[in-house]
Amino acid sequence: MLLRYIFAPLLKKAILENVQNLSVTQTNTAKISVVQDFKEITKMRLALSVVFSSVAGYLLGVETVSWSTLVLLAIGGYFMVGASNAFNQIIERDLDKLMDRTKNRPIPSGRMSVNTAFAIAAIFTIAGISVLYTINPQTAMFGAISIFIYVSLYTPLKTKTPLSVFVGAIPGAIPFMLGWVAATNNFGIEPGTLFMIQFFWQFPHFWAIGWFLFDDYKKGGFFMLPTGKKDQGTAVQVIIYTVWTVVTSLIPVFGVTGKLYLTPISGVIILFLGLTLIRSAFRLYKIRDAKTAKELMLMSVLYITLLQIIYVVDKFVRIWI
Template identity: 75%
Template sequence: MNLSVTHSQSSFQSLIRNFTEITKLRLSVSVVFSSVAGYLLGADSIDFFVLFLLCLGGYCMVGASNVYNQIIERDLDKLMDRTKNRPLPAGQMSVQSAFILAIVLTIAGIGLLYSINPITAMFGAVSIFMYVSLYTPLKTKTPLSVFVGAFPGAIPFMLGWVAASGEFGIEPGTLFMIQFFWQFPHFWAIGWFLFDDYKKGGFFMLPNGKRDKGTATQVVLYTLWTVFASLIPAFGITGKLYLTTVSGVIIGILGIGLLYYAIRLYKEKTSKAAKQLMLASVSYITLLQIIFVADKFLR
């Protein structure tokens, strides 16, 4: 009896582990965090049930995209050190099981988002389509994949606002623009320090395919655009989305910090500098969203 219970517990733990890995738990939670920030910015009053639907629907949406992605790339994932132990390449989950999970998550995600409002569901569906049908296959063909992937990657922040307001306007458009530009220094930094591993799988992640001055220059330029876009709400030209002067200054200081790491990569051109920029970019977007929300509720 004890052996049976132990086996059941082990099977359940394995099931949970496979689910969290194939849906990329940490990435999905960070995306949900962005959606929640967008919702809090766009809501006149907080409806916690809608917020719950957004979190659950958002996780399903991102999780589905990640499962489809890993089904398509399962043979390439076997070639790379960072991905070879994922459930599909490691043989811990069958392709059929993964595909069923992806379908269930897609239907659940779009259904949950539709129950908030149709436009939220539409953006969710567009995000899944672009990530799976455009970004994923382009990764092995052209560095432009990062540009294409930046569109679905930038949707979550503005998706929250759309969920709260039921419409798309300059406010969610600005949130989209901030996260759109942010994608480039973030993913190019990852592409830089994982260059050799990506090369094994045949992925083209850097703008000119090389860890050189040209790539580093583009990293700096897109970092600047990220910072400029982040400061636009401080000028009072983005409707209901605006920042006080104090918050604008804080965002500006964060931007200088991000730019410091981008310039450091330009000067040093090392994997260490790229990894530091990646960590700085994650801190930047997280703190930016917290500051935007805090600014709204504290002013």
């Protein structure tokens, strides 16, 4: 009820402003619906991929699946990611105008007002923390930490230092472990391992993106590559962190990560996927062009997705057998 009185006037004003903006800035090619703008300001596809990671972490940690908790985790996780993305686009709205990839986003294109975006971000933040808190306080805490680091640290650092990727890897790695914390209300070696897997994975993934979108990022003044250039130094670091990603992915095979365990068969499958990912990293070192970088990015997405599926399937096959 309190949220209604706080945000209702702001949201009403923001919606009216957005409707006015829509009438002024309609393009000759097509009208982009309010629903589509909502999807874009919250980056729905990215948010759903993050929710997938959280759900995988939950299934790994839980003994008996609670569907209500799983739904709350998915909803709360989506709210938190959507809020982070909306705040990010508010902060970077002027820079987004400079880049081909982002100039047609809702705010820089004029289809959505800053007030509308802020209302969405604020409501999503409060709703996300509240929903995650109903699961357990630790889950809400890690969710809040994630959005704080992403918005307050990572976003402003992107135009100042390549180290922003290191900072951004922290909130990027939280979702996988968040699911385990939601399932167990405990942070230990198991969620810590899940965190490290996704933490190291962030680097080859985002450096590959930074490579093939280098010219566009340069227009916005973003420093995404570790050396600031598409050079041998960056390619070497891509290889190093790719290897670390694969190594951490295989640690559970050796039975040293508590309840998080992986059978040798699954370990062999992940090793094969890992070697394929490493091969893609070496190809970037050898060829160093945008096409190869994009291939590495796509391979990294395939790797983390299949890894999470394999981890979950491995656990439940062991239970059922």
